[in-house]
Amino acid sequence: DAKTTQPTSMDCAEGRAANLPCNHSTISGNEYVYWYRQIHSQGPQYIIHGLKNNETNEMASLIITEDRKSSTLILPHATLRDTAVYYCIVRGVSSNTGKLIFGQGTTLQVKP
Amino acid sequence: DTAVSQTPKYLVTQMGNDKSIKCEQNLGHDTMYWYKQDSKKFLKIMFSYNNKELIINETVPNRFSPKSPDKAHLNLHINSLELGDSAVYFCASSRTGQGNEQYFGPGTRLTVT
Numbered sequence: 001d002a003k004t005t006q007p008t009s010m011d012c013a014e015g016r017a018a019n020l021p022c023n024h025s026t027i028s029g030n031e032y033v034y035w036y037r038q039i040h041s042q043g044p045q046y047i048i049h050g051l052k053n054n055e056t057n058e059m060a061s062l063i064i065t066e067d068r069k070s071s072t073l074i075l076p077h078a079t080l081r082d083t084a085v086y087y088c089i090v091r092g093v094s095s096n097t098g099k100l101i102f103g104q105g106t107t108l109q110v111k112p
Numbered sequence: 113d114t115a116v117s118q119t120p121k122y123l124v125t126q127m128g129n130d131k132s133i134k135c136e137q138n139l140g141h142d143t144m145y146w147y148k149q150d151s152k153k154f155l156k157i158m159f160s161y162n163n164k165e166l167i168i169n170e171t172v173p174n175r176f177s178p179k180s181p182d183k184a185h186l187n188l189h190i191n192s193l194e195l196g197d198s199a200v201y202f203c204a205s206s207r208t209g210q211g212n213e214q215y216f217g218p219g220t221r222l223t224v225t
Binding site: 034038041042043044045046049085087099100101102104 | 116153154155156157160168170202204213214215216217218219
C-alpha cells in the first residue's frame, strides 16, 4: 500500500470549510484513498473513500487530483465537534485483508 | 444500539497476569480486527479474522492470542502481561470485499503496572 504524507496540524475557524490535504505520489491505479478520523479517546470513524472521481457524502467531500497523486478532504462547515486527528490512508483494491495502515494524521483544531 | 462494543473499557492489572478483552459486533460483518494504539498515538493492526479464520497476524508476540467463537465475536487474550503492553486496544469490523469501511469499537485502555 502506498505511503501518504499529511501536515501534522491545522486550524480552522468554526463555520468555515476545513480543507485537509494528503499526498500519495506513489499511489497505483488500483488503490483507493480512505479518510478516517479519531476524536479524542474514541475509536476511529470512517469518513469517505474514493478511487478516481470526487466523492461526497453527508460528512465530507473528497477531491482527488487527476493524476491521483494527492487529495483533499473538505469539511464544508466545520464545527467544534470536528476537532480530531484525520487520517488519509491508501489501500489496494487487491488487498483482501482489509488492513488499514495509519500514519500520524493531521490534528485539526476547530476554533470558535 | 452499539455497533461494535468492547469490554472492559478500562483494565488495570499487574505484570505477569493473564487477561482478556472481549469484542462483539451486531452489524452482520464477517471480518473483525484488533488494533493497538500506543502512547505515541500510533494505531497499528494486530490481527484480522474473516469468518472465524485468522488472515492477518502482524508480528505480534505469541502471548497475544485472538479467539473467534463466532462471526460476531473476536476476543483478545493476553498472557504474561508486560509493561509494554499498556495501550489502547481497538476492535473493528467490516464486510469482506474492497472498499468496505471498518467500524471501530470505543477502545479498551489497558494499563499494566
